[in-house]
Amino acid sequence: MPHPPVHSPTILCTVDVVLLTLTADGLQVALLVRDRAPHAGALALPGGFVRPTEDSGTRDAAARMLREKTGLHSPYLEQLATFSGPDRDPRGWSVSVVYYALVPPMAPDDGAPAAVEWHPVDRLPPLPFDHAEIVRQALARVRSKSQYSSLPVHLCGERFTLPQLKLVYEAVLGERVNQVSFRRRMDELGMLEPMVGETVGGAHRPAQVWRVKEAFRGELSLSERVLAGRD
Amino acid sequence: MPHPPVHSPTILCTVDVVLLTLTADGLQVALLVRDRAPHAGALALPGGFVRPTEDSGTRDAAARMLREKTGLHSPYLEQLATFSGPDRDPRGWSVSVVYYALVPPMAPDDGAPAAVEWHPVDRLPPLPFDHAEIVRQALARVRSKSQYSSLPVHLCGERFTLPQLKLVYEAVLGERVNQVSFRRRMDELGMLEPMVGETVGGAHRPAQVWRVKEAFRGELSLSERVLAGRD
């Protein structure tokens, strides 16, 4: 049986994850202090080697990386792209399959190891490898997909109000969203259901609480049209 | 210096290419007869092992694969996704970074080795590995991107008429395109320039010949809106 070119130098096969959340300070990306060379001590994306004995695929490896390194489970985990080349990792020719994940903002000690540092995506520290470029592409993807899909709901908790969700879209897209159109679209998508009777709101008229319908949980709703048109 | 887990079984790192063209019989995908195990003799996507000593990245490997196996150079070559797992290749745990390419229909003996077989995408023979799924995803991507970008121009030759280009969009999208809207959009994109004086057309009014402007060649024009609305 013919075999791969064993005479060739080994290719390092890794997975990296761009884990994003949204706080009052905008989109944040999870960074970890690397505990080993190369770049020991530096802040970098969670990642590591694929383990053929454990992982059933790179997606599985990415989920494992999240679990082991951040203590998180993200229901939304999607492949971004694969980065490769002889120079991106000083250890040798490497291939990194990159995933991105979106999670709701966490309570301060919500099981996440203290090692996780959240950094605003527009004020990142210098990152090792090609991680800066990877984050840039992840952001572009998230912003692009948010135009015509329900992606941003993964940045909300399980229950949310439409004004809250609108703010999330605005934060991700970086521009104002038309209130009337936004509500029309969310209605047309048919993806949300009101928690009847449940409202939240402090000093003024309380807002209806919604959640994603069972059938739509875990996957995205795609729209033919732009979901969040400008105001 | 810490090293990758050398005790782990090797991960096979490969590249596959979904090469598409458009003929009167619709979208066609390039298949090659495999000359070695596994699946020797079967029709499969062009692909092979990444060669760290030769390739500067997986994109480069994909371009090499195209060149070596089909004799073609495709100006449009984009990463589709990466497929991985223990079972997709009988030789072991593998990662395949898949690219897709679009080329104009070729003259019968335009340098392509005889080994290249073009098959209509909607009537493919059984394919080995996970190549059927890969082709499916490539088609979905191409159709999706054609909605709002100039992608289909890569299926035309260097010069084309607007009626021809409209037919290409219709073939890719699988639905009729509104003539007036189509011309409006192509005009607004500002990507095409007329070859003044050049027209083609047989028995009736000849059509203006166009080409992609220098500045837009090699890259896509993206539109905020749907490029090819229904008729």
Place this chain on the structure above:
DNA sequence: CTAATAGTGTCTATAAGACAGTATACT
């Protein structure tokens, strides 16, 4: 002149945005 395709002008339908109104809480 006819036929057939290329290309345009313009009306209509649809969808998005603006804006102002009503609704409902807390003070």
Place this chain on the structure above:
DNA sequence: AGTATACTGTCTTATAGACACTATTAG
């Protein structure tokens, strides 16, 4: 009652599609 926010009704504007008209060629 006042005020601030939630939500809605409706007018205006922008964009897409339908349709018919003109343009240009061959025969």
